[in-house]
Amino acid sequence: MKKILLVGKPNCGKSLLFNQLTGLRQKVANYPGVTVEIKSGRMAEYEIIDFPGTYSLNTLSIDEKVAVEQLTSRVKDEETELVVCVLDATRLERSLVFALQAQQLAIKENKQIVFVLNFIDEVKRFGHNIDLDGLSRELGAPVYALSARSLDGIAEFKDALLTAEYKNFPVQAPRAPLETTKQFVDFSRSLAKTYAMNKDVVLRNQNRVDTFLLNSFLGGFAFLAIMFVLFQSIFTWATPLMDGVETIIASFAGFVTQFTGEGVVTDFLNDAIFGGVGSFLVFVPQIMVLTFVIGLLEDSGYLARAALICHKPLSYFGLSGRSFIPYLSGHACAIPAIMAARTIESPRKRLITMLTIPLMSCSARLPVYALLVSVFIPSDQYFLGFFNMQGLTFFGLYMFGIVTALIISALLSHSKSTEQEQSEMPFIIELPSYRLPHWKPLYHRVINSGQQFIKRAAPVIFMVAVGIWVLGYFPLNASLEESWLGSIGHFIEPVFAPLGLDWRYGIAILMSFLAREVFVGALGTLYGMEGADENIAGLAQNIMNDGLPLGTGIGLLLFYVVALQCVATVATLKAETGNAKLSWGLYAAYGILAYILAFLANTFI
Ligand SMILES: Nc1nc2c(ncn2[C@@H]2O[C@H](COP(=O)(O)OP(=O)(O)OP(=O)(O)O)[C@@H](O)[C@H]2O)c(=O)[nH]1
Numbered sequence: 191m192k193k194i195l196l197v198g199k200p201n202c203g204k205s206l207l208f209n210q211l212t213g214l215r216q217k218v219a220n221y222p223g224v225t226v227e228i229k230s231g232r233m234a235e236y237e238i239i240d241f242p243g244t245y246s247l248n249t250l251s252i253d254e255k256v257a258v259e260q261l262t263s264r265v266k267d268e269e270t271e272l273v274v275c276v277l278d279a280t281r282l283e284r285s286l287v288f289a290l291q292a293q294q295l296a297i298k299e300n301k302q303i304v305f306v307l308n309f310i311d312e313v314k315r316f317g318h319n320i321d322l323d324g325l326s327r328e329l330g331a332p333v334y335a336l337s338a339r340s341l342d343g344i345a346e347f348k349d350a351l352l353t354a355e356y357k358n359f360p361v362q363a364p365r366a367p368l369e370t371t372k373q374f375v376d377f378s379r380s381l382a383k384t385y386a387m388n389k390d391v392v393l394r395n396q397n398r399v400d401t402f403l404l405n406s407f408l409g410g411f412a413f414l415a416i417m418f419v420l421f422q423s424i425f426t427w428a429t430p431l432m433d434g435v436e437t438i439i440a441s442f443a444g445f446v447t448q449f450t451g452e453g454v455v456t457d458f459l460n461d462a463i464f465g466g467v468g469s470f471l472v473f474v475p476q477i478m479v480l481t482f483v484i485g486l487l488e489d490s491g492y493l494a495r496a497a498l499i500c501h502k503p504l505s506y507f508g509l510s511g512r513s514f515i516p517y518l519s520g521h522a523c524a525i526p527a528i529m530a531a532r533t534i535e536s537p538r539k540r541l542i543t544m545l546t547i548p549l550m551s552c553s554a555r556l557p558v559y560a561l562l563v564s565v566f567i568p569s570d571q572y573f574l575g576f577f578n579m580q581g582l583t584f585f586g587l588y589m590f591g592i593v594t595a596l597i598i599s600a601l602l603s604h605s606k607s608t609e610q611e612q613s614e615m616p617f618i619i620e621l622p623s624y625r626l627p628h629w630k631p632l633y634h635r636v637i638n639s640g641q642q643f644i645k646r647a648a649p650v651i652f653m654v655a656v657g658i659w660v661l662g663y664f665p666l667n668a669s670l671e672e673s674w675l676g677s678i679g680h681f682i683e684p685v686f687a688p689l690g691l692d693w694r695y696g697i698a699i700l701m702s703f704l705a706r707e708v709f710v711g712a713l714g715t716l717y718g719m720e721g722a723d724e725n726i727a728g729l730a731q732n733i734m735n736d737g738l739p740l741g742t743g744i745g746l747l748l749f750y751v752v753a754l755q756c757v758a759t760v761a762t763l764k765a766e767t768g769n770a771k772l773s774w775g776l777y778a779a780y781g782i783l784a785y786i787l788a789f790l791a792n793t794f795i
């Protein structure tokens with residue numbers, strides 16, 4: 191298939207353009223280094239390939255190096271028809287250096303290249319007009335202007351690609367001789383001077399906000415406030431939605447079981463389906479709220495600033511400011527976060543970041559946290575009369591994960607050798623413009639997060655719920671305690687007794703090593719079978735009736751903060767580090783640490 195390559199500097203809108211051309215939904219966000227892997231999609235008879243952003247072809251960081259190697263080989267590929275080089279029209283000078291290098295590469299392979307000036311909506315808003323023909327003559331290639339966001343000029347550009355109109359333009363070199371790096375930089379500067387809008391205009395608004403947000407004292411304070419609001423909102427905003435889902439499931443269960451009458455079918459539906467799978471569906475809104483809040487932050491332009499503010503404090507723990515973004519996105523899911531760590535320049539800091547990302551409280555932990563917090567922390571207690579205690583505990587759990595990750599990072603980086611130290615790269619990050627988040631990708635991301643959560647966890651939870659139910663139902667007419675499940679449970683009980691937990695929790699915890707969310711589904715099924723049918727989705731109330739002490743509850747929560755119960759994360763770690771032993775070792779190590787913490791909390795609180 192004929193291929194079109196989409197290249198350009200980081201954060202110039204390649205992925206948004208890719209999405210508009212192919213109809214796919216690649217991740218788009220307002221900081222450099224969002225795309226770390228090549229992705230392809232189709233537009234008519236063409237295959238469009240979205241590349242990770244690169245500042246230059248002679249580059250420093252690992253992720254860019256990989257991208258450059260891929261780019262070089264793809265340009266050589268016979269099927270490659272065209273290179274589309276995307277430029278940020280509001281930052282022309284910075285975009286041009288790479289653009290000119292990419293052009294040189296294309297010319298060498300006798301491939302056609304076109305330039306796309308993206309962000310034309312912003313350029314227009316500033317009242318500036320770019321002379322496209324003039325720029326095209328200077329560059330010796332066709333130049334198109336468009337906005338991947340407002341869709342201005344997209345249809346025309348698509349047309350130009352489909353009709354291969356660019357072929358009328360012979361492959362030729364730019365006007366200036368380009369050999370040394372200085373010549374590239376000088377030519378970019380002179381083009382920007384003639385064609386780009388006045389830099390001061392763009393920077394003025396931004397600088398006003400940044401004097402506050404990047405100020406070492408106020409900025410630090412603002413950072414903490416933003417993080418606090420972020421984690422609090424997951425709890426407070428989602429509560430009414432979760433109550434709504436709970437009510438829907440309960441009434442649906444009532445409606446369905448009305449037809450099945452009394453007997454084994456109703457028991458099964460109530461316990462395994464509504465009690466097991468249903469009690470986990472209650473948490474879908476929370477995952478969507480979390481994705482929404484992280485998405486807002488990612489698309490606003492603040493993240494790169496946060497990375498900058500955090501660079502110094504993080505470096506005390508052997509990490510880099512660049513670790514901040516993977517850490518934050520690890521709160522949604524560890525898998526993309528581990529991959530995002532590719533943008534970290536230093537191999538050692540990258541490894542440490544990857545090994546500690548699983549301690550960030552990912553969305554799969556949310557159901558477990560929410561359930562246990564509502565059991566152990568009263569909903570009507572306030573700290574200083576203002577902060578809800580449940581919300582604060584939630585925040586505390588996230589913090590516990592982060593602090594543990596920092597401590598482990600510090601310990602790991604302690605053994606640094608001088609040779610490795612010398613190979614460390616400087617921390618550089620480009621600050622993007624502040625922007626109102628784009629609703630469409632954000633909307634898709636939020637919906638997608640809910641769907642993915644269900645898709646990933648529901649089959650496992652379903653199987654576990656059914657498995658538990660069957661084992662618990664037989665031998666017929668025996669109590670749960672005397673069932674097959676009960677016998678297995680009592681066999682493993684001694685392992686969990688030091689944590690203050692009985693065999694039912696033991697089963698739920700063991701099962702949750704398949705995936706964390708299973709804990710909720712497994713407990714839901716178990717309680718359903720114990721005859722708490724009248725309160726299908728009200729699992730929290732059922733656990734509360736058990737009267738477990740606070741220390742046990744906190745121990746259980748800490749266990750879930752630390753344990754690495756996600757096989758997919760281990761697989762990603764294995765792929766990214768190339769070290770299977772290390773990855774499974776980490777799975778075991780975090781499991782043991784989690785157990786010790788739960789034991790200590792149960793014993794001493
Ligand atoms: N206003 C405006 N915003 C845009 C336009 N194109 C992209 N954006 C925004 O710019 C940011 C970066 O877009 P991406 O598509 O992620 O950029 P990218 O080039 O793929 O970035 P990397 O993957 O990091 O190299 C996002 O916040 C987009 O919503 C545009 O034409 N106008």
Ligand SMILES: [Mg+2]
Binds near residue numbers: 206241
């Ligand atoms: Mg991208």
